[in-house]
Amino acid sequence: MSLKSKHIRLWVIIFLVIATIASAQSDAKPKNIILLIGDGMGVAHVTAAKLVYGSLNLERFKIMGMHITGSANDYVTDSAAAGTALATGFTTNNDVVGLDREGKPLKNIMEYAKDAGKRTGIAVTSILPHATPAAFSSHHKARYEYDTITAKQVEFGLDIMIGGGLNNYYPKSFRGSRRRDERHLLNELRDKMSVVTSYKALSQLKRVRNLAAILDGGHLPHATKRDYTLGDLTDKAIELLNVKDQGFVLMVEGSQIDLAAHDNDMDRVLAETLDFDKAVKSALDFAEKDGNTLVVVTSDHETGGLTLPMGSMENGKIVKPVFSSDNHTAAMVPTFAFGPGAEKFGGMYDITHVGKTLIELVKNNEQPCN
Ligand SMILES: [Zn+2]
DSSP states (O other): OOHHHHHHHHHHHHHHHHHHHHHHHHTOOOSEEEEEEETTOOHHHHHHHHHHHSOOGGGGOSEEEEEEOOOSSOSSOOHHHHHHHHHHSOOOOTTOBSBOTTSOBOOOHHHHHHHTTOEEEEEEEEETTSHHHHHTTOOBSOTTOHHHHHHHHHHHOOSEEEEEOGGGTSOTTSTTOOOSSOOOHHHHHHTTSEEEOSHHHHHHOOSOSSEEEEOSSSSOOOGGGOSSOHHHHHHHHHHHHOOOTTOEEEEEEETHHHHHHHTTOHHHHHHHHHHHHHHHHHHHHHHHHHSSEEEEEEOSOEESOEEOOEEETTTTEEESOEESOSSEEOOOEEEEEESTTGGGGOEEEEHHHHHHHHHHHHSOTTSOOO
8 A cells, every 4th residue: 555545544533533533523412301380481571680680690501592482272371281392392282291192191300300310309499399390290180179180290200309388388287287088198209219308408517318308388488588699509409419420310490480470570580580691690600510410491481471662771760661461472582501502592492392303402312202
């Protein structure tokens, strides 16, 4: 072989190696996924927070998308159907969590994550059996049957659960209990994992494998009435989950943006959106350092039909915001993405695209996607 043809062969080999590495990288799956859901957070909610607070961590993203949120049986989705779409990649009827329209269980991202050897967790500011967290940790036909959903979540076995809802765990005969049976789910939970019921106890924990931190009887206090933020809860969840080579999947929900918008309470919408933005900061700070974590921020639907017809750019003031509804609307909501796979979330699509794409990025290659 001549020296020239040897040279050509060497260059061909170098080119092939580079091409293989490049294509492997573009298909690379992130080790960790953090999905943050601002419940009810539409574009106007983000706009208002940006105008009032000046800068948001949401501005750190370079890739954005928009999605249509309607459910299988309604122009306007509820949080159960939308949560199911985000968790499983499939639409279902309003009121249903984790089942398809025929009542068949839909495999959710946490189940795919477990199959892939990943750790799993949720951190929310609502009660744990509320629609969004329920969609990521149970399968049930009726979102408000909290007794059953709470029991199903205990059996489901996430590694880390942080949120409210202690009264859904105590037997009916206990003061404050919201249960209609005598199951003591807190004791059942204690057989499986560490349990704490205050933020102080949670903040002092180190290296627990499985944990339920149930920090209030009902939903967590409003953002302005807590001495911790959703960012603090997200930091803790990441710390406890990030102990395994296979990685983790964490779902964080700013649950009360929606509740505040249902009440048409602009001050609370702003405070809850800011609290959620602190969780976005926690996730992005970790992902930037880690280098192998996908962060996706999205919403399940718009709440309140919020518009912002008057205000002042100079003073960061919103004057007379208008809520056209005390319920959800069909307005599109934004998605923001950072990290390996983020480019798949650019563009305009249906809500199921978010769940489907996340599952593709989580699952073992040999597993078919439902
Ligand atoms: Zn919702």
